[in-house]
Amino acid sequence: MEKLNVLPWHEQALWLLGIFLGGLILGLAFYWIIKKILRVSHSELSKDLPRVKNPFVFVVIVLSLQLWPELYFESKTPFITQLSQIVNILAVTWLLIGMVKGIRDSIVRRYKQDVGSSLKLRKLFTQVRLFERIVIVIIVILAIALILMTFDSIRRVGVSILTSAGIAGVIIGLAAQRLIANLLAGFQLAITQPIRLGDVVIVEGEWGTIHEMTLTYVVVAIWDKRMLVVPSTYFIEKPFQNWTRKSGEMLGTVYLYVDYHLPLEPVRKELKRIVNDNPMWDGETANIQVTGSTEKAMEIRALIGADNANDAWNLRVHVREKLIEFLQKEFPEMLPKSRVTLEKDG
Structure with missing residues (x-):
């Protein structure tokens, strides 16, 4: 059993609060310096920097708090070590998601100035939005996997699960067949683009515009303000009318x-x-x-x-x-x- 140093608990709490505030101030200072440098250099990245402000400051705070167990524990306990790993993973995940959204905004803004045609802009925006969601889903899945790997008990369970992976794979495959089909259809829509955000379509006899596209479903805004939710596979498997496929005219x-x-x-x-x-x-x-x-x-x-x-x-x-x-x-x-x-x- 690990023992705390002789410092009373309230002094340790004050030190912890001080380190937290120090990390907050340090993170905001770093962010302000980076923002000033980008503005002075007239970089377009300065417009996307707010996307990563909060996760960046959070990462600096987390790194600062790593000093606490080193200073006030004789050695790291297993609980502190695991908690530190989980918090680090969450901080980096949040930062990566913020960076992905910042890159999306940068691409859309840059091409919004260069591309005169609204049709080309909608095509680009549709691709960027779908690929952004794909990347975020991958980042979140990897983060969850890394967090689960910090638990020794789950690691041991994982070994036993692998021995019966054949049966489990068949069961999961049958249960998630429709989900996987919709995910693959979402990828196909992002690449081939039979529809784009803002396209005017007739689906199931309803006239409307493509309002939202995800990896598994598409939302069509009907002219009378209703929202028609259609699985992504619909636009791959069934015929529909797209009035603005080639031109908005x-x-x-x-x-x-x-x-x-x-x-x-x-x-x-x-x-x-x-x-x-x-x-x-x-x-x-x-x-x-x-x-x-x-x-x-x-x-x-x-x-x-x-x-x-x-x-x-x-x-x-x-x-x-x-x-x-x-x-x-x-x-x-x-x-x-x-x-x-x-x-x-x-």
Whole structure:
């Protein structure tokens, strides 16, 4: 049994508090010096440094506290040694996670300035976010493994588990089959990118945008503010519509049914006037075409362009409303009607 030195417990507590405060001050001082150096050198890293401030200071405090058992114990007890190892692992893990997030912010900010296309930026941001989560998961798993290895009893249990690894592997494999499939699908989505954050998609008949992507599931924000959670395997195994896969530009259509006697040229001019007054129009596509006919009316289609799916939807609604108002006012007799012809005998 290890014995404490002759110092009373309250003096040891004061020394421990002093070392803790000294480590805190030292960590903040180091952080401030590094930040000043980066700012003076105009380094972009100065903008990402706050990500690692707290874990960095914590690491310095932990290193400072390593002095306590050396000073006030005749030798380290097994408990103190193990506790010190666990705290060290947690401190380094926190620091590594902060560094990964700082690197992510640095990459996104740098390419945000260089890449003009929002499509390329969304593609990059999706990849960075997914790979960031992959790296963090690996770091956490390794940290948990290292912590468990500090327990001798668990080490011994591990040897016995390895002898039956074949049976355990089969059981775990069957139980985690769906989880593993989703994880692999998450990796595939990060690399091939059939979808990206911000893409407009139709999934299960629902129109929405990709709101969040993880390794196991994807969250689609539906237009009516609902959130549709879909497993990652869905986007690998099933067909879906991606309206912004190659470009954010969209074409919208408005169908109207009118009488055969309606002159089309005034309607074309009115469509031009409507879209010219609307900032959502892309300035290129706006025309009227006859796309169908029945025994009662002809079908005309207004084709309009917008920069993104949301603008295309709102522009379609606006154009439909204004064209109907135009027909009601200028050509009310050309709206669809049923005709009955009466003929006299003789």
